[in-house]
Amino acid sequence: MRILIVEDDAEIAANLYDYLAARGHEVDAAPNGLVGLHLATAHAFDAVVLDLGLPGLDGLTLAQRLRRDAHSPVPILMLTARDTLDDKVAGFDAGADDYLVKPFALKEVELRLQALVKRAQGRVVDQTLRVGALEYDEAGGEIRWQGRELALPPKGLRLLVALMAHPGRLFSRAELEAEVWGHEQGSSDALRTQIAQLRRALTLPDGRCPLLTVHGRGYKLVALEQEPGTR
Helix, strand or coil: CEEEEECCCHHHHHHHHHHHHHCCCEEEEECCHHHHHHHHHHCCCCEEEEECCCCCCCHHHHHHHHHHCCCCCCCEEEEECCCCHHHHHHHHHHCCCEEEECCCCHHHHHHHHHHHHHHHCCCCCCCEEEECCEEEECCCCEEEECCEEECCCHHHHHHHHHHHCCCCCCECHHHHHHHHHCCCCCCCHHHHHHHHHHHHHHCCCCCCCCEEEECCCEEEECCCCCCCCCC
16 A cells, blocks of 8 residues: 555554555655645555644544545545544544544554545455466465465464565565564574465475575565576
8 A cells, every 4th residue: 555644653654654665655754734735735645644743734534625625535534632522523534534542553544544444445345356377366365376376274364365465576574473473482493383384285396486585684575487497
């Protein structure tokens, strides 16, 4: 996703930026409402994370101008410390699509943004991920490799889907452990075991495998058609 963060609190903005960028999203940020309005109208974003209490141009006015003047359909997630029902009503009336009260969990921000973007794109049903000859049908929970169904244990499936969601991106050990177990593991043995099982399942008779190790840095998944000589 390409996400615009409009937030004047430098620490909150940096935390959001770093987390979302580390998750593979393209992120831009604005420190006030005027800059936020300019960026939101000058560039195509998949979603906007918008604070209410902004200098120069407050969040409610920014949202209203995006909807009324720019006729922008971009999904807006409002982040604010204001938690009364009247505040929420005002946010939705101004054009917000969702509303999250501070303090918030960074993971929840990402999940809500993903839901908003799916809804905006009309993808209310689960989608199919494709990386070369790998396909994942999220609705059925089925992985197919080279046209054949691949039977994987739950942790192996979660690991492969995380890699498929961002093909070509280098994942650190900590990132993949968080995807599979929800937190970093004390030892790397558990992840190595899952990686080894995936490699056995994905390695072709000629020795090629789409799951690559970048020694000392992490792992990534590639389409073999793009890197035919990679092993």
